[in-house]
Amino acid sequence: MAQAISSGRRSSLDSLDLSGSPITSPTSPYSPSDSISVLDSSSALVLLSNQDDQDSFDFSSDEEHEECDSQLETAKLAIPPLQAPTIFLYLLAPYLRLGAILVPNGITSLKFSLVNLFVAAALSVFSRNLWFLLARYLRKNTAEDIFFEVIAKGISRAKRRRRERIRRLLLCVTGSLRILMASMYLRASVDSIYPLLLEALPVQTRLIATLVLGLLVFAVSLPKSLAAKQVICTTWLSMILYTAWLVAALYNHTTGTVMPSPTLVQHSVLWNGTTSIAFSFATSLTVPLSASLAGRPSTPSNKQGRGTYFQMLSILSTVLAALLILPSILMASSPNVPGALSDTRNIIVHVLGASSLLLSIPPVLVSIPPLPVPPAVRRACKLDLSKATLIFVVVLLSLSPPSMATFLNDLTLLLALAGTYFLPAWAHITIHYFRRPISIVIPHSVPNTPHAIHTPSPPPSPDALLQRKEWLLQRRRLGRRVLWDVGVWLLLIPISLFGMVWAGGRLVGKW
Missing domain, CATH: 1.10.4160 (Hydantoin permease)
Structure with a gap:
């Protein structure tokens, strides 16, 4: 899901928005890995879909x-x-x-x-x-x-x-x-x-x-x-x-x-x-x-x-x-x-x-x-x-x-x-x-489900790499x-x- 979102709505566009996370600030003292560790990889990236935009004049992904x-x-x-x-x-x-x-x-x-x-x-x-x-x-x-x-x-x-x-x-x-x-x-x-x-x-x-x-x-x-x-x-x-x-x-x-x-x-x-x-x-x-x-x-x-x-x-x-x-x-x-x-x-x-x-x-x-x-x-x-x-x-x-x-x-x-x-x-x-920007937003936190509490933490997923890449792109641009x-x-x-x-x-x- 995260890979599809990242390719469909590219973060390299000129007015992407990162909100609600220490990653959003280029001068933040927190490192990308520290911010990523508190997030759930299953829903770390959220696409703001704009229903008003989805008309017959839009291009596809x-x-x-x-x-x-x-x-x-x-x-x-x-x-x-x-x-x-x-x-x-x-x-x-x-x-x-x-x-x-x-x-x-x-x-x-x-x-x-x-x-x-x-x-x-x-x-x-x-x-x-x-x-x-x-x-x-x-x-x-x-x-x-x-x-x-x-x-x-x-x-x-x-x-x-x-x-x-x-x-x-x-x-x-x-x-x-x-x-x-x-x-x-x-x-x-x-x-x-x-x-x-x-x-x-x-x-x-x-x-x-x-x-x-x-x-x-x-x-x-x-x-x-x-x-x-x-x-x-x-x-x-x-x-x-x-x-x-x-x-x-x-x-x-x-x-x-x-x-x-x-x-x-x-x-x-x-x-x-x-x-x-x-x-x-x-x-x-x-x-x-x-x-x-x-x-x-x-x-x-x-x-x-x-x-x-x-x-x-x-x-x-x-x-x-x-x-x-x-x-x-x-x-x-x-x-x-x-x-x-x-x-x-x-x-x-x-x-x-x-x-x-x-x-x-x-x-x-x-x-x-x-x-x-x-x-x-x-x-x-x-x-x-x-x-x-x-x-x-x-x-x-x-x-x-x-x-x-x-x-x-x-x-x-x-x-x-x-x-x-x-x-x-x-x-x-x-x-x-x-x-409202066409963006990928990283939320503050994701509540853990009971299933997630009793199971061991999953291995690092591609979401962490996507978040790090997003932060680097935003800082560079x-x-x-x-x-x-x-x-x-x-x-x-x-x-x-x-x-x-x-x-x-x-x-x-x-x-």
Whole structure:
């Protein structure tokens, strides 16, 4: 029994609890063997089973995972199993999109920009690790399931309708954010090439350009999964085009013919050099990507090794993104007089930037949960109505008037930054401070039965070894727990709250 408990609910998780025993204190003068000797080996380890958690969204235990077929394990993943280079690509791609392209337009001091770059990159890595640890602790493979655990855990299993409504609401919120982000990328692509097309097609130029680019995005976004080769190749091409844009922009800056600033942030309230850097390191899909890497059949069975491997991929992607954004900060710190738009080099920069943003839309659209379509309609129409509806909404939002577009840009920025820096900290605090831990508890003592009094003491059982291992694991991980708590309470929470207060004051016109 004890062996099954120890494998099903691992004690190496980040918020295990040892209560009611001298073993719980790392500084206790009692040794593990002294504490163990007073316990009955037949019931020394007690699993706190949480009946509220045992719903249809929970994962099974480790032993059940080992016994299940690999195809069933793959079916549980939000993203099919991916190779490590593809995981690295999807971890790097969100960093090199609109925020990185807008960094050269923020005129700030070099020292302040470098501090912003370092802080944003460090907090991004920290928040990604928080997502990963929460997913591993709760055995979830999407961020929506983690928030469902945070919000709907107190609702009993009998109220399944309310739980299902909460789950659908979470899916709608995350899907809406991705739709807003895709529409912002499409609008920025049109804004980059709009001055060029205005000279050739002076009649309804924006509408034509938006419709043409929207059809192109729809053709590339037809796959249903990020594992499709079409989406992977499109993302790689987007990274290559961003690198080409960076080289062309650096060359124009050194020659004194910088491209004119895009119109996206000229009338926005929240967008500036600091927020552009913070938005550059906004993260997404961290939880499903970590589950996809852990679910690969070729990965080793050691989960700790797989977790370390994913964390290394996350750190490497963030460091590489910081190195690719650093030249843009150097350009922003020493601005030049913008060159003429008719200059061929400026035209190339505009086209490369617009192409990179346009090809970054398909991964965002593919990651949106499909809309519910009746089966009869799905059988009658061969066209993917869910994807067509999403593209229609994205194109419609990108055609918003300037005042509406400004509000949508600010809303997208605020939601993306809150989801990256504040929400993982809030989920960490809620799960580890206001929820009962998933743990193995060692009780104070176990009453002896009459049978146990008249019989000789049994030989040492495996429970003693399990208790000693539990104590050693808790003591070894104490410093790591303190480090994560300090990072959440002293870094993520204060910076996130300050940012939201500043954004609220900017939106209402206080400063």
